[in-house]
Amino acid sequence: MKRFTAYSLRVVLYLFLVAPLLLFVAYAFSTRWFFPQPFPVEWTMTTFQRALNDSRTLSSMAQGLWIASLVSILSLLLALPAARVLGLRKFRGRQLAWLLLFLPTVIPPLAIGMGLNILFLRIGLAGTIAGVVLVHIIPTLPYTIFTLSSSFARFDENYEFQALALGASPRQIFLKVTLRMMTPSLVVATLFAFLISWSQYLLTLLIGGGQIITLPILLFSAASGGNPSTIAILSLLFVAPPVLVIAFTARQLNQHGNEIREQY
Amino acid sequence: MTTVNIISLNKTYPNQSAPVLKDFSLSINDGEVIALLGPSGSGKSTLLKLITGIERPDSGDIQFDGSSILNIEPNKRGAVLMFQKSYLFPFLNVEDNIGFGLKVQGASLETIRAEVKRMLDLIGLPGIERRKSGQLSGGEAQRVALARALVTNPKLLLLDEPLSSLDTSVRMNLQEAIRNIQRELGVTTIFVTHDIGEAMAMSDRMALLLNGEVVALDKPENLFHRPRSLAAAKFMGVSTFLSGDQLPVKCEVTKGSSPKIFAIRPEHIRVQKDGCENSMPGVVSDCVFRGEYVEYQVTMDTMIVRARMSMPASMFPHGERVFVKFPREYLFEVQN
Numbered sequence: 163m164k165r166f167t168a169y170s171l172r173v174v175l176y177l178f179l180v181a182p183l184l185l186f187v188a189y190a191f192s193t194r195w196f197f198p199q200p201f202p203v204e205w206t207m208t209t210f211q212r213a214l215n216d217s218r219t220l221s222s223m224a225q226g227l228w229i230a231s232l233v234s235i236l237s238l239l240l241a242l243p244a245a246r247v248l249g250l251r252k253f254r255g256r257q258l259a260w261l262l263l264f265l266p267t268v269i270p271p272l273a274i275g276m277g278l279n280i281l282f283l284r285i286g287l288a289g290t291i292a293g294v295v296l297v298h299i300i301p302t303l304p305y306t307i308f309t310l311s312s313s314f315a316r317f318d319e320n321y322e323f324q325a326l327a328l329g330a331s332p333r334q335i336f337l338k339v340t341l342r343m344m345t346p347s348l349v350v351a352t353l354f355a356f357l358i359s360w361s362q363y364l365l366t367l368l369i370g371g372g373q374i375i376t377l378p379i380l381l382f383s384a385a386s387g388g389n390p391s392t393i394a395i396l397s398l399l400f401v402a403p404p405v406l407v408i409a410f411t412a413r414q415l416n417q418h419g420n421e422i423r424e425q426y
Numbered sequence: 427m428t429t430v431n432i433i434s435l436n437k438t439y440p441n442q443s444a445p446v447l448k449d450f451s452l453s454i455n456d457g458e459v460i461a462l463l464g465p466s467g468s469g470k471s472t473l474l475k476l477i478t479g480i481e482r483p484d485s486g487d488i489q490f491d492g493s494s495i496l497n498i499e500p501n502k503r504g505a506v507l508m509f510q511k512s513y514l515f516p517f518l519n520v521e522d523n524i525g526f527g528l529k530v531q532g533a534s535l536e537t538i539r540a541e542v543k544r545m546l547d548l549i550g551l552p553g554i555e556r557r558k559s560g561q562l563s564g565g566e567a568q569r570v571a572l573a574r575a576l577v578t579n580p581k582l583l584l585l586d587e588p589l590s591s592l593d594t595s596v597r598m599n600l601q602e603a604i605r606n607i608q609r610e611l612g613v614t615t616i617f618v619t620h621d622i623g624e625a626m627a628m629s630d631r632m633a634l635l636l637n638g639e640v641v642a643l644d645k646p647e648n649l650f651h652r653p654r655s656l657a658a659a660k661f662m663g664v665s666t667f668l669s670g671d672q673l674p675v676k677c678e679v680t681k682g683s684s685p686k687i688f689a690i691r692p693e694h695i696r697v698q699k700d701g702c703e704n705s706m707p708g709v710v711s712d713c714v715f716r717g718e719y720v721e722y723q724v725t726m727d728t729m730i731v732r733a734r735m736s737m738p739a740s741m742f743p744h745g746e747r748v749f750v751k752f753p754r755e756y757l758f759e760v761q762n
Contacts, residue, residue: 320513
């Protein structure tokens with residue numbers, strides 16, 4: 163009985179997660195689906211192909227990928243040293259540092275975006291990729307720092323001392339020991355940064371000012387336009403990279419996590 | 427291979443008032459094993475950190491073969507470290523773990539493979555190159571850690587309580603293994619432990635550390651039988667100290683400003699039913715059967731005496747009146 167409950171709960175959960183996607187698929191690959199029919203009457207690839215051939219769709223995806231990749235790399239570079247200090251050291255003002263780094267998660271992005279818009283306009287960053295990348299780092303940084311610092315808190319520096327005594331240079335220690343030990347959480351942190359940037363609408367709109375078009379921007383304008391097929395196609399394109407990335411990394415992460423855990 | 431001179435090291439950690447090491451000096455001969463013995467907080471681990479270069483001393487010098495190593499980069503010093511935990515890199519297999527030191531120093535793959543094989547034979551675990559570090563038992567992991575440390579042909583081997591997390595049987599086994607490997611390679615070694623038995627079994631000389639100072643440095647047998655100072659004697663398990671006028675035996679007692687203190691090891695004290703020459707009366711307050719010996723606690727006029735007699739020894743009931751004998755040849759003088 164217990165197993166049956168667990169099983170049916172799982173089915174409900176999966177349905178809950180997959181049902182909207184199925185609806186999108188139905189809309190994206192069909193034409194003329196009107197009220198009384200339970201399923202689309204006519205299935206077709208043409209709407210999908212038309213959307214894919216639209217240069218705006220492709221360029222917005224490319225731009226979004228490019229921005230999200232830059233944001234991931236930059237926020238990792240910024241987060242790694244900060245997370246190390248926050249995770250491994252006790253110092254005066256540590257709580258304050260945490261608070262400051264976490265402020266972006268509680269302050270509404272609209273407030274940040276409006277304020278920065280004026281500044282960025284003055285220094286010429288508004289409407290540029292650089293500006294959008296910089297402003298995306300604000301919401302990604304707290305998550306990357308948090309992910310990395312919690313795994314630094316469990317990190318034992320004696321691994322590094324061991325490598326040092328065995329003759330490794332600081333650079334070798336960082337590349338061959340620290341980064342390797344941190345790999346699982348580095349992957350998770352990159353994922354966070356990537357997904358937050360990829361799905362960012364408001365900050366892209368405010369700082370990009372219509373010059374920088376990413377997929378969420380297209381999607382929002384399509385949503386107000388009201389063509390269900392276009393909305394469905396753009397939505398599918400929007401969820402595809404995250405779903406693929408998670409599907410590929412989850413397995414590998416799990417294995418790696420087990421290996422690390424065996425040591426403790 | 428290497429003689430090590432540690433000269434008047436001083437180290438105080440920031441935000442701490444008491445120094446961890448006070449004017450610490452120690453000379454270690456080539457190929458010698460020195461055991462550093464002391465309670466936690468006595469500065470043992472700090473000394474190892476100073477030698478490896480993880481920390482810097484406030485003053486003093488550390489010399490390998492007469493030349494200072496303080497200005498040499500930590501990774502170029504040739505002092506390798508082995509901890510209580512093996513710290514094998516979890517993402518590498520046994521071969522890559524052992525070969526790590528050679529690899530970062532730029533050795534060729536063939537050299538690494540050959541050396542790893544030689545080390546695995548030496549530690550008595552041939553053929554486990556492909557195993558993951560998570561698949562090793564505690565004892566095996568420590569052997570691999572030892573191999574990883576020794577494969578770089580270090581000048582000095584530092585062992586920081588490498589056996590204290592292991593079961594007794596594995597531990598005995600590894601004590602022997604480490605001792606044999608050390609003798610075979612002749613590498614100068616500092617062995618940190620808080621286990622007196624282990625220190626005596628493993629070392630050529632033992633250094634007792636208390637509050638950042640060496641209070642005694644001698645061969646294990648000398649330190650065990652004739653510790654010179656009160657602190658050293660207490661550390662070596664002596665609990666009976668008699669000032670001159672408490673002695674039943676009137677041996678060379680000089681009435682002076684500072685009365686002499688004599689000590690005796692618990693296993694040399696005799697507890698017996700009948701009084702005889704050089705014995706004093708007391709009441710048994712505890713008597714414990716330990717298998718190989720019997721432990722007595724006898725309350726006397728001025729003190730409580732703990733004695734230990736090897737089997738066969740008689741058991742005394744609680745409250746029994748007995749005589750305690752301090753054989754004159756086993757009494758030795760200690761400095762306060």
